[in-house]
Each structure stands twice: as structure tokens, then as C-alpha cells.
Amino acid sequence: MNFLKKNSGSITLEAALIIPLLLTFILFLTSLVKISIAEMALQEAVNETAQSVAHYSYLAMVGQGLIQEQTDGFVDSLTEGAAGKLGNHEVANYILDKLGAVGKDVIPTSGQGLNYFSNEIYQGIVQKKYEENVFSSTFFSPESVRVIDSSFPHGTSEDAANVKIEAENTMQIVLPFFEKEIKIKKIVVERGWVGN
Numbered sequence: 001m002n003f004l005k006k007n008s009g010s011i012t013l014e015a016a017l018i019i020p021l022l023l024t025f026i027l028f029l030t031s032l033v034k035i036s037i038a039e040m041a042l043q044e045a046v047n048e049t050a051q052s053v054a055h056y057s058y059l060a061m062v063g064q065g066l067i068q069e070q071t072d073g074f075v076d077s078l079t080e081g082a083a084g085k086l087g088n089h090e091v092a093n094y095i096l097d098k099l100g101a102v103g104k105d106v107i108p109t110s111g112q113g114l115n116y117f118s119n120e121i122y123q124g125i126v127q128k129k130y131e132e133n134v135f136s137s138t139f140f141s142p143e144s145v146r147v148i149d150s151s152f153p154h155g156t157s158e159d160a161a162n163v164k165i166e167a168e169n170t171m172q173i174v175l176p177f178f179e180k181e182i183k184i185k186k187i188v189v190e191r192g193w194v195g196n
Contacts, residue, residue: 041133050190057153057192118150153192163190
């Protein structure tokens with residue numbers, strides 16, 4: 001009578017429960033590997049971008065100095081021209097000197113001007129380097145990488161000489177019965193080669 005008693009139904013039920021759980025676990029491990037790859041690629045892209053900008057920041061500082069000299073000379077020539085037309089009025093000359101000093105401070109240097117556009121400049125570079133590290137796919141999309149905050153070296157003092165890039169990558173993790181958006185943020189601060 002042993003042939004009438006069948007236990008194969010319980011094996012089928014156990015397999016129906018274990019196989020989806022095992023598959024979910026394997027997909028979860030695969031997602032962890034993908035997240036690790038994306039994190040390393042983002043870190044590498046941000047590091048390479050910051051190092052490249054830091055290496056060439058001395059040339060930018062030299063150019064910035066030349067631009068500053070030209071703008072200072074332009075403002076000085078304007079104030080001298082206006083003072084020459086007014087004659088020898090001490091009060092007018094004093095006011096023009098103060099206005100010239102204020103005008104020199106108001107005109108941004110190239111480093112300060114680049115800080116207004118640095119997010120857009122860095123974003124393209126970081127996305128390109130990210131795509132070089134992990135090839136473009138739906139999960140590793142370079143379009144999901146964006147630069148949140150950044151700065152360009154605009155002086156030789158402590159914080160003014162730093163290249164700062166903060167980038168974020170948003171990814172979707174999809175598992176059976178579970179979907180989650182993950183954001184990876186990386187911040188790099190590199191001292192620019194600006195002298196001193």
C-alpha cells in the first residue's frame with residue numbers, strides 16, 4: 001500500500017515557495033553588485049574630473065590675473081578720463097577714485113565667473129567619465145548623474161584654491177514585489193595647483 005501514499009505534492013509546494021525566494025535573493029545580490037559598480041564609477045568620474053581641473057587651475061589663475069589687470073586698467077582709464085574732464089576738483093577726484101575701487105570689486109574675475117557656470121561645465125565632464133567607466137545601459141545611465149554643487153579655484157587662500165565637486169546618481173532597484181529609488185552622492189575636494 002506504499003504506492004498509494006504519494007508525498008510528491010508536498011515537494012511541489014515546497015519548490016513553489018523556495019524557487020521564488022531564491023530567485024529574489026539572487027536578484028537582490030545582483031542589484032548590490034550593480035550598485036557597487038555604479039558607486040565606484042561615480043567616485044572615479046568625480047575624482048578624475050577634480051584632478052584634471054586642479055592640474056590646470058594654475059593656467060586659469062594666470063589668465064585670471066591677466067583679466068584682472070585688464071579690467072583694473074580699464075576702470076582706471078575711465079576714472080582718469082572723467083577726472084581730466086572735471087579739472088582739478090578734489091572732491092570729484094575722491095569720489096571717482098572710490099567709484100573706481102568699487103567698480104574693480106564688482107567686476108567678477110574669471111574664477112568667480114566660472115563658479116556661476118561650474119555645475120553645467122562639470123556635469124558634462126563627469127557624465128562622460130562615468131560612461132567611460134560603466135557602459136551606458138538602462139541601469140547605468142549617465143543621464144541620471146548630475147552635479148549638485150561645485151566650485152572653481154578663484155584664489156590662493158584656503159577655500160578659494162579648492163576644486164569642489166558634489167555629484168549624485170539616481171538609480172531604480174526593481175525586485176519582485178519591491179521597488180526602490182537609490183541615490184548615491186560623492187563629494188570630492190581637491191586643492192588646485194595655484195601656487196603658494
